[in-house]
Amino acid sequence: MSQRLDQYSTAPELIKPLLEMEKALDGTELEFSLKELIKLRASQINGCAYCIHMHTNDARAGGVSEDRLHLLNAWRESSLYSDRERAALAWTETLTRVETQGAPDAHYKTLTEHFTPHEQVAVTLAITAINSWNRLAIAFSTPHPAAQEANAA
Template sequence: MNNRINWAQKSPEAYKAMLGLETALSKSGLDHSLLELIRLRASQLNGCAYCVNMHANDARKAGETEARLQTLSVWEETEFFTEKEKVVLAWVESLTLLPVHRAPQHQYEALLKHYSEAEVVNITLAVATINAWNRFGVGFAMMPS
Protein backbone atom coordinates (compact mmCIF):
# COMPACT_ATOMS: atom_id res chain seq x y z
CA MET A 1 0.00 0.00 0.00
CA ASN A 2 1.23 3.49 -0.85
CA ASN A 3 1.67 5.66 2.23
CA ARG A 4 3.52 8.47 0.47
CA ILE A 5 2.01 11.81 -0.33
CA ASN A 6 -0.24 12.50 -3.27
CA TRP A 7 2.16 14.91 -4.94
CA ALA A 8 -0.32 16.32 -7.48
CA GLN A 9 -2.74 17.15 -4.69
CA LYS A 10 -0.11 18.70 -2.42
CA SER A 11 1.47 20.79 -5.19
CA PRO A 12 -1.10 21.55 -7.88
CA GLU A 13 1.33 24.00 -9.51
CA ALA A 14 3.90 21.22 -10.00
CA TYR A 15 1.23 19.03 -11.56
CA LYS A 16 0.04 21.92 -13.74
CA ALA A 17 3.62 22.48 -14.94
CA MET A 18 3.92 18.82 -15.91
CA LEU A 19 0.63 19.00 -17.79
CA GLY A 20 2.01 22.02 -19.65
CA LEU A 21 4.82 19.83 -20.99
CA GLU A 22 2.24 17.28 -22.12
CA THR A 23 0.28 20.01 -23.89
CA ALA A 24 3.42 21.04 -25.77
CA LEU A 25 4.03 17.42 -26.78
CA SER A 26 0.45 17.02 -27.99
CA LYS A 27 1.06 19.98 -30.33
CA SER A 28 4.50 18.76 -31.46
CA GLY A 29 3.30 16.77 -34.45
CA LEU A 30 5.08 13.63 -33.28
CA ASP A 31 3.24 10.38 -33.95
CA HIS A 32 1.20 9.28 -30.92
CA SER A 33 2.49 5.71 -31.16
CA LEU A 34 6.11 6.93 -31.19
CA LEU A 35 5.44 9.09 -28.13
CA GLU A 36 4.05 6.05 -26.30
CA LEU A 37 7.10 3.95 -27.23
CA ILE A 38 9.33 6.73 -25.84
CA ARG A 39 7.28 6.92 -22.64
CA LEU A 40 7.12 3.16 -22.18
CA ARG A 41 10.82 2.52 -22.81
CA ALA A 42 11.98 5.25 -20.43
CA SER A 43 9.51 4.05 -17.79
CA GLN A 44 10.85 0.50 -18.12
CA LEU A 45 14.40 1.75 -17.61
CA ASN A 46 13.37 3.86 -14.62
CA GLY A 47 11.34 1.08 -12.99
CA CYS A 48 8.13 3.12 -12.78
CA ALA A 49 5.40 0.48 -12.46
CA TYR A 50 2.61 3.06 -12.67
CA CYS A 51 3.96 4.57 -15.90
CA VAL A 52 4.84 1.21 -17.49
CA ASN A 53 1.27 0.04 -16.97
CA MET A 54 -0.28 3.27 -18.20
CA HIS A 55 1.89 3.65 -21.29
CA ALA A 56 1.63 -0.01 -22.32
CA ASN A 57 -2.15 0.44 -22.27
CA ASP A 58 -1.93 3.79 -24.09
CA ALA A 59 0.38 2.26 -26.71
CA ARG A 60 -2.14 -0.50 -27.38
CA LYS A 61 -4.83 2.15 -27.84
CA ALA A 62 -2.48 3.93 -30.28
CA GLY A 63 -2.27 0.75 -32.36
CA GLU A 64 0.87 -0.92 -31.04
CA THR A 65 1.02 -4.70 -31.40
CA GLU A 66 1.60 -7.11 -28.56
CA ALA A 67 4.79 -8.35 -30.23
CA ARG A 68 6.29 -4.86 -30.23
CA LEU A 69 5.19 -4.13 -26.67
CA GLN A 70 6.48 -7.46 -25.38
CA THR A 71 9.88 -6.94 -26.98
CA LEU A 72 10.37 -3.22 -26.42
CA SER A 73 12.87 -3.86 -23.61
CA VAL A 74 14.99 -5.84 -26.10
CA TRP A 75 14.24 -3.75 -29.19
CA GLU A 76 17.79 -4.11 -30.54
CA GLU A 77 17.37 -7.89 -30.68
CA THR A 78 14.21 -7.88 -32.82
CA GLU A 79 13.09 -6.91 -36.29
CA PHE A 80 9.82 -5.38 -35.04
CA PHE A 81 11.09 -1.79 -35.05
CA THR A 82 12.02 0.37 -38.02
CA GLU A 83 15.39 2.06 -38.33
CA LYS A 84 13.66 5.36 -37.69
CA GLU A 85 12.19 4.03 -34.43
CA LYS A 86 15.47 2.42 -33.40
CA VAL A 87 17.37 5.71 -33.51
CA VAL A 88 14.72 7.19 -31.21
CA LEU A 89 14.86 4.24 -28.82
CA ALA A 90 18.65 4.52 -28.64
CA TRP A 91 18.26 8.24 -27.84
CA VAL A 92 15.68 7.43 -25.16
CA GLU A 93 18.09 5.02 -23.50
CA SER A 94 21.03 7.41 -23.68
CA LEU A 95 19.12 10.36 -22.23
CA THR A 96 17.39 8.24 -19.59
CA LEU A 97 20.69 6.69 -18.53
CA LEU A 98 22.56 9.94 -19.02
CA PRO A 99 25.42 9.31 -16.56
CA VAL A 100 26.21 6.06 -18.40
CA HIS A 101 25.70 6.96 -22.06
CA ARG A 102 26.00 10.77 -22.23
CA ALA A 103 24.03 11.37 -25.51
CA PRO A 104 26.65 10.28 -28.05
CA GLN A 105 27.27 12.32 -31.18
CA HIS A 106 26.61 9.35 -33.48
CA GLN A 107 23.12 8.93 -32.00
CA TYR A 108 22.39 12.62 -32.46
CA GLU A 109 23.54 12.45 -36.08
CA ALA A 110 21.43 9.32 -36.66
CA LEU A 111 18.36 11.18 -35.40
CA LEU A 112 19.01 14.01 -37.86
CA LYS A 113 19.04 11.52 -40.76
CA HIS A 114 15.41 10.66 -40.01
CA TYR A 115 13.95 13.69 -38.24
CA SER A 116 14.02 17.46 -38.61
CA GLU A 117 15.78 19.56 -36.00
CA ALA A 118 12.40 20.58 -34.54
CA GLU A 119 11.38 16.92 -34.31
CA VAL A 120 14.65 16.08 -32.53
CA VAL A 121 13.91 18.83 -30.02
CA ASN A 122 10.41 17.45 -29.48
CA ILE A 123 11.66 13.86 -29.17
CA THR A 124 14.10 15.11 -26.54
CA LEU A 125 11.28 16.97 -24.79
CA ALA A 126 9.29 13.72 -24.73
CA VAL A 127 12.22 11.89 -23.12
CA ALA A 128 12.79 14.66 -20.57
CA THR A 129 9.08 14.82 -19.74
CA ILE A 130 8.60 11.10 -19.14
CA ASN A 131 11.76 10.99 -17.07
CA ALA A 132 10.28 13.76 -14.88
CA TRP A 133 6.96 11.90 -14.58
CA ASN A 134 8.90 8.75 -13.65
CA ARG A 135 10.63 10.60 -10.82
CA PHE A 136 7.24 11.50 -9.37
CA GLY A 137 5.90 7.98 -9.92
CA VAL A 138 8.85 6.20 -8.35
CA GLY A 139 9.55 8.86 -5.74
CA PHE A 140 5.99 8.77 -4.43
CA ALA A 141 5.54 4.99 -4.91
CA MET A 142 2.61 5.29 -7.30
CA MET A 143 1.05 1.92 -8.10
CA PRO A 144 -0.99 0.90 -11.14
CA SER A 145 -4.64 0.29 -10.41
Protein backbone atom coordinates in the same frame (compact mmCIF):
# COMPACT_ATOMS: atom_id res chain seq x y z
CA MET B 1 3.66 -0.65 -1.33
CA SER B 2 1.73 2.32 -0.04
CA GLN B 3 1.77 5.74 -1.61
CA ARG B 4 3.89 8.27 0.23
CA LEU B 5 1.86 11.26 -0.95
CA ASP B 6 -0.32 12.35 -3.83
CA GLN B 7 1.81 14.83 -5.74
CA TYR B 8 -1.15 15.95 -7.87
CA SER B 9 -3.28 17.15 -4.97
CA THR B 10 -0.34 18.26 -2.81
CA ALA B 11 1.28 20.59 -5.36
CA PRO B 12 -0.93 21.01 -8.44
CA GLU B 13 0.77 24.29 -9.33
CA LEU B 14 4.12 22.49 -9.54
CA ILE B 15 2.72 19.63 -11.61
CA LYS B 16 0.97 22.00 -14.03
CA PRO B 17 4.09 22.82 -16.13
CA LEU B 18 4.67 19.09 -16.79
CA LEU B 19 1.05 18.68 -17.85
CA GLU B 20 1.41 21.69 -20.15
CA MET B 21 4.55 20.18 -21.68
CA GLU B 22 2.62 16.96 -22.38
CA LYS B 23 -0.12 18.97 -24.06
CA ALA B 24 2.45 20.81 -26.18
CA LEU B 25 4.08 17.50 -27.16
CA ASP B 26 0.67 16.14 -28.18
CA GLY B 27 0.53 18.98 -30.70
CA THR B 28 3.83 18.08 -32.38
CA GLU B 29 4.36 16.12 -35.55
CA LEU B 30 5.57 13.07 -33.62
CA GLU B 31 3.45 9.99 -34.13
CA PHE B 32 1.36 8.81 -31.18
CA SER B 33 2.90 5.33 -31.28
CA LEU B 34 6.43 6.77 -31.27
CA LYS B 35 5.70 8.92 -28.22
CA GLU B 36 4.23 5.93 -26.39
CA LEU B 37 7.22 3.73 -27.24
CA ILE B 38 9.53 6.45 -25.89
CA LYS B 39 7.49 6.72 -22.69
CA LEU B 40 7.30 2.99 -22.21
CA ARG B 41 11.00 2.35 -22.89
CA ALA B 42 12.19 5.05 -20.49
CA SER B 43 9.75 3.78 -17.87
CA GLN B 44 11.09 0.23 -18.29
CA ILE B 45 14.66 1.45 -17.78
CA ASN B 46 13.65 3.46 -14.72
CA GLY B 47 11.52 0.65 -13.28
CA CYS B 48 8.42 2.81 -12.92
CA ALA B 49 5.49 0.40 -12.55
CA TYR B 50 2.90 3.18 -12.60
CA CYS B 51 4.17 4.58 -15.92
CA ILE B 52 4.79 1.15 -17.47
CA HIS B 53 1.19 0.23 -16.70
CA MET B 54 -0.17 3.52 -18.05
CA HIS B 55 1.83 3.64 -21.26
CA THR B 56 1.39 -0.03 -22.08
CA ASN B 57 -2.37 0.47 -21.88
CA ASP B 58 -2.24 3.79 -23.77
CA ALA B 59 -0.09 2.29 -26.53
CA ARG B 60 -2.36 -0.74 -26.84
CA ALA B 61 -5.46 1.50 -26.99
CA GLY B 62 -3.72 3.57 -29.68
CA GLY B 63 -3.14 0.54 -31.89
CA VAL B 64 0.39 -0.53 -30.96
CA SER B 65 0.53 -4.32 -31.35
CA GLU B 66 1.08 -6.71 -28.50
CA ASP B 67 4.25 -8.00 -30.17
CA ARG B 68 5.74 -4.51 -30.35
CA LEU B 69 4.91 -3.98 -26.67
CA HIS B 70 6.33 -7.33 -25.59
CA LEU B 71 9.54 -6.93 -27.60
CA LEU B 72 10.29 -3.34 -26.68
CA ASN B 73 13.01 -4.38 -24.22
CA ALA B 74 14.72 -6.14 -27.15
CA TRP B 75 14.02 -3.58 -29.89
CA ARG B 76 17.55 -3.89 -31.27
CA GLU B 77 17.01 -7.58 -32.03
CA SER B 78 13.50 -7.21 -33.48
CA SER B 79 12.45 -6.31 -37.00
CA LEU B 80 9.19 -4.80 -35.72
CA TYR B 81 10.61 -1.27 -35.30
CA SER B 82 11.30 1.23 -38.06
CA ASP B 83 14.64 3.01 -38.44
CA ARG B 84 12.94 6.18 -37.16
CA GLU B 85 11.69 4.36 -34.06
CA ARG B 86 15.11 2.79 -33.53
CA ALA B 87 16.75 6.22 -33.61
CA ALA B 88 14.25 7.55 -31.06
CA LEU B 89 14.61 4.50 -28.82
CA ALA B 90 18.41 4.73 -28.90
CA TRP B 91 18.19 8.43 -28.00
CA THR B 92 15.70 7.56 -25.23
CA GLU B 93 18.11 5.06 -23.73
CA THR B 94 21.04 7.45 -24.10
CA LEU B 95 19.31 10.33 -22.32
CA THR B 96 17.65 8.14 -19.69
CA ARG B 97 21.08 6.72 -18.86
CA VAL B 98 22.93 9.99 -19.43
CA GLU B 99 25.12 9.42 -16.37
CA THR B 100 26.93 6.52 -18.02
CA GLN B 101 28.17 8.17 -21.21
CA GLY B 102 26.62 11.57 -21.72
CA ALA B 103 25.04 12.06 -25.15
CA PRO B 104 27.62 10.87 -27.69
CA ASP B 105 27.83 12.48 -31.11
CA ALA B 106 27.24 9.12 -32.81
CA HIS B 107 23.89 8.70 -31.06
CA TYR B 108 22.89 12.24 -31.92
CA LYS B 109 23.92 11.75 -35.56
CA THR B 110 21.55 8.79 -35.85
CA LEU B 111 18.75 10.96 -34.48
CA THR B 112 19.46 13.69 -37.05
CA GLU B 113 19.19 11.17 -39.89
CA HIS B 114 15.53 10.47 -39.05
CA PHE B 115 14.19 13.63 -37.42
CA THR B 116 13.99 17.27 -38.41
CA PRO B 117 15.55 19.78 -35.99
CA HIS B 118 12.09 20.59 -34.60
CA GLU B 119 11.33 16.90 -34.14
CA GLN B 120 14.70 16.43 -32.41
CA VAL B 121 13.63 18.95 -29.79
CA ALA B 122 10.23 17.25 -29.47
CA VAL B 123 11.77 13.78 -29.04
CA THR B 124 14.24 15.12 -26.48
CA LEU B 125 11.48 16.88 -24.52
CA ALA B 126 9.32 13.74 -24.63
CA ILE B 127 12.23 11.83 -23.08
CA THR B 128 12.78 14.61 -20.53
CA ALA B 129 9.10 14.63 -19.58
CA ILE B 130 8.74 10.89 -19.06
CA ASN B 131 11.91 10.77 -16.99
CA SER B 132 10.42 13.52 -14.80
CA TRP B 133 7.12 11.63 -14.47
CA ASN B 134 9.01 8.43 -13.64
CA ARG B 135 10.94 10.13 -10.90
CA LEU B 136 7.81 11.64 -9.38
CA ALA B 137 5.94 8.32 -9.41
CA ILE B 138 8.92 6.42 -7.97
CA ALA B 139 9.70 9.07 -5.34
CA PHE B 140 6.17 9.08 -3.98
CA SER B 141 5.44 5.36 -4.56
CA THR B 142 2.51 6.06 -6.84
CA PRO B 143 0.73 2.71 -7.21
CA HIS B 144 -0.44 1.49 -10.58
CA PRO B 145 -4.07 0.39 -10.85
CA ALA B 146 -4.10 -3.24 -9.83
CA ALA B 147 -7.72 -4.12 -9.06
CA GLN B 148 -8.30 -6.36 -12.08
CA GLU B 149 -4.88 -7.99 -11.88
CA ALA B 150 -5.24 -8.65 -8.14
CA ASN B 151 -8.69 -10.15 -8.66
CA ALA B 152 -7.35 -12.38 -11.46
CA ALA B 153 -4.53 -13.66 -9.25
